[in-house]
Amino acid sequence: MSTIEKVPTPSPRKPWAATPIDRAKTAGILAAAIVVSVIVLALTPLSGKLAFAAVFFVAYLIIDFAVSFAKAGRAAAVDSVFRGLVTTAIAIAVMPIISILVTVWIRGHHGLHWTLFTMDMHSNSFTDPVGQGGLLHAIIGTFLLVIVAMIISVPIGILTALYLTEVRGRFTRPIEFLVQAMSGVPSIVAGLFIYAAILIPFTKTVNGIQGSLALAILMIPTVARTSQEVLKLIPEDLREAGVALGGTQWRSVALVVVPAARSGLITAMILGVARVAGETAPILLLTGGSGTKNFNVFSGSLGSLPNYVWQAFSAGTPESITRAWAGILVLLVIVVILFTAARILGNRKVGKK
Amino acid sequence: MAIESEENQGDEMETTAAKNSLSDITAARLQKQPGNSALGVGLEARGVHAWFGEKHALANVSLDFWPGTVTALIGPSGCGKSTFIRTLNRMHEFIPTAAMAGEVLLNGEDIYAPGVDVTKIRLKVGMVFQKPNPFPSMTIAENVLAGLKLAQLKVENKDDLLEECLERAGLWSEVKDRLNTHGGALSGGQQQRLCIARALAVRPQVLLMDEPCSALDPGSTLRIEETISQLSSSVTIVIVTHNMQQAARVSDYTAFFLSDGGPGQMIEVGSTNEIFSRPKDERTENYVTGRFG
Numbered sequence: 001m002s003t004i005e006k007v008p009t010p011s012p013r014k015p016w017a018a019t020p021i022d023r024a025k026t027a028g029i030l031a032a033a034i035v036v037s038v039i040v041l042a043l044t045p046l047s048g049k050l051a052f053a054a055v056f057f058v059a060y061l062i063i064d065f066a067v068s069f070a071k072a073g074r075a076a077a078v079d080s081v082f083r084g085l086v087t088t089a090i091a092i093a094v095m096p097i098i099s100i101l102v103t104v105w106i107r108g109h110h111g112l113h114w115t116l117f118t119m120d121m122h123s124n125s126f127t128d129p130v131g132q133g134g135l136l137h138a139i140i141g142t143f144l145l146v147i148v149a150m151i152i153s154v155p156i157g158i159l160t161a162l163y164l165t166e167v168r169g170r171f172t173r174p175i176e177f178l179v180q181a182m183s184g185v186p187s188i189v190a191g192l193f194i195y196a197a198i199l200i201p202f203t204k205t206v207n208g209i210q211g212s213l214a215l216a217i218l219m220i221p222t223v224a225r226t227s228q229e230v231l232k233l234i235p236e237d238l239r240e241a242g243v244a245l246g247g248t249q250w251r252s253v254a255l256v257v258v259p260a261a262r263s264g265l266i267t268a269m270i271l272g273v274a275r276v277a278g279e280t281a282p283i284l285l286l287t288g289g290s291g292t293k294n295f296n297v298f299s300g301s302l303g304s305l306p307n308y309v310w311q312a313f314s315a316g317t318p319e320s321i322t323r324a325w326a327g328i329l330v331l332l333v334i335v336v337i338l339f340t341a342a343r344i345l346g347n348r349k350v351g352k353k
Numbered sequence: 354m355a356i357e358s359e360e361n362q363g364d365e366m367e368t369t370a371a372k373n374s375l376s377d378i379t380a381a382r383l384q385k386q387p388g389n390s391a392l393g394v395g396l397e398a399r400g401v402h403a404w405f406g407e408k409h410a411l412a413n414v415s416l417d418f419w420p421g422t423v424t425a426l427i428g429p430s431g432c433g434k435s436t437f438i439r440t441l442n443r444m445h446e447f448i449p450t451a452a453m454a455g456e457v458l459l460n461g462e463d464i465y466a467p468g469v470d471v472t473k474i475r476l477k478v479g480m481v482f483q484k485p486n487p488f489p490s491m492t493i494a495e496n497v498l499a500g501l502k503l504a505q506l507k508v509e510n511k512d513d514l515l516e517e518c519l520e521r522a523g524l525w526s527e528v529k530d531r532l533n534t535h536g537g538a539l540s541g542g543q544q545q546r547l548c549i550a551r552a553l554a555v556r557p558q559v560l561l562m563d564e565p566c567s568a569l570d571p572g573s574t575l576r577i578e579e580t581i582s583q584l585s586s587s588v589t590i591v592i593v594t595h596n597m598q599q600a601a602r603v604s605d606y607t608a609f610f611l612s613d614g615g616p617g618q619m620i621e622v623g624s625t626n627e628i629f630s631r632p633k634d635e636r637t638e639n640y641v642t643g644r645f646g
Contacts, residue, residue: 168449246504
């Protein structure tokens with residue numbers, strides 16, 4: 001006979017969660033702040049949404065501070081105010097992004113039509129009604145430009161990062177400085193460089209590869225810097241373990257360090273793509289904006305989404321502007337698809353830390 | 354007998370630590386004759402100094418590692434034990450500011466001689482690190498066999514080698530059903546034994562262990578110690594440890610290191626029994642009895 005009595009398992013609770021009273025208090029503070037803001041706006045010459053937001057923000061912080069102070073003292077009040085500040089900062093940071101996405105959707109979704117993905121613009125003009133012609137040529141062009149730029153810049157960027165973190169040769173410092181400086185190069189400068197170095201003296205015409213080269217110039221510093229940060233995070237222990245097993249430095253880096261950093265290196269690549277996918281200035285200068293499908297990056301004018309958007313806006317009719325917004329929407333969706341694909345690739349088959 | 358004559362000469366011998374250590378080892382050799390000639394002549398450090406930049410970290414250590422024995426290096430933090438162990442397989446030079454002096458002889462040949470292939474040295478003198486560090490991108494099986502890939506070695510039957518190494522590291526029965534899963538899912542102790550198996554796969558003559566149990570719980574520590582005992586017949590083991598009971602349990606010889614603010618030095622070496630029961634140097638006695646450190 002068992003002497004141990006069976007104790008029923010208690011149901012899990014969260015004693016630290018906000019109680020209804022806490023929630024009511026938060027709601028009360030919010031309401032009080034709104035009331036104060038309305039009164040202040042009525043009594044003073046201040047007016048408008050922005051003024052309301054500013055007054056509300058200050059009023060909320062003061063009331064929040066006072067309530068916390070009365071309840072739990074100074075430390076808790078300061079804690080509470082900082083929580084308010086941080087929440088506000090996040091709201092301010094996120095609002096423009098959400099606003100952009102919402103605006104693009106509202107203006108662009110009228111222009112979405114299946115012909116966008118099946119037709120190009122060779123027999124249509126931007127002022128034609130939506131539903132005639134499409135941006136297949138621009139999607140193809142953007143993909144080609146970005147992929148060729150990636151093929152050029154990802155190996156160079158990652159090898160540069162390996163030089164900076166693994167080889168640590170004599171030129172580490174100057175190269176690090178150069179990479180940092182280059183990541184601030186305006187895209188038009190990269191475009192003008194290729195324009196002056198290749199288009200004017202040699203090709204004398206627009207084509208895709210010139211655009212890819214300019215994009216690669218912009219991508220390399222981003223890829224190199226991000227890869228460098230990722231490689232720095234790989235514990236020294238792993239490098240030593242690789243070398244201690246009788247590997248040369250090259251084999252240790254290739255078989256241990258780079259695989260361990262794989263998902264981070266893919267993130268570096270994504271950030272590089274993000275830097276250039278919507279770049280417009282160098283593309284306007286270098287690739288032309290053909291309305292016809294072109295699969296050859298080495299010759300002929302190559303249309304692209306940024307160029308399509310620019311041309312559609314320039315046309316200035318309601319139809320063409322709807323087309324432009326739809327183009328932006330498609331570009332955003334493509335960037336999201338690229339990111340998601342890269343994330344999935346990056347996370348696949350990588351072991352836990 | 355040898356031990357007693359050694360003790361009679363003790364006073365003279367204390368004049369220089371280096372001389373002392375050599376005689377002690379000689380005495381110890383007479384006491385225990387492993388004589389496994391398949392393991393080669395052994396590893397000998399001769400007047401090893403080490404620097405990090407301007408800092409003189411280790412001074413004049415001479416110490417022999419007899420084949421098929423376990424030698425424990427003990428001493429308080431910052432006394433140069435880890436620095437010393439890293440000079441034995443040329444991992445010391447991995448730190449950019451590092452410098453060294455002296456000789457380390459492996460099978461009678463200086464591993465720091467010009468023209469020596471450092472990767473070959475590290476194949477013969479393997480290393481297990483303080484923190485378990487399995488390669489995160491590899492499965493358990495790939496981890497064990499990683500050395501073959503890194504050093505580009507060819508093996509007849511990889512499956513046999515895999516089983517043998519995991520068996521010797523005492524891990525086979527625990528992982529045999531999940532060889533193709535990632536090493537990260539193992540416990541800390543299992544990860545460390547995986548690292549031991551990985552080090553064994555390239556068939557090293559000497560295995561250096563730099564505080565291999567300091568990040569592990571007592572149960573895993575015990576398991577690693579059993580592994581060390583089982584390995585000691587086939588591999589020469591040098592182990593750095595902060596745990597004196599561990600040194601007493603696993604080692605045949607013990608060397609005591611100490612820094613008096615300057616570079617770390619080896620104060621005394623002898624059979625583990627001797628060091629823990631009747632050390633010659635007062636500082637060793639203070640340390641092993643727990644009066645400081």
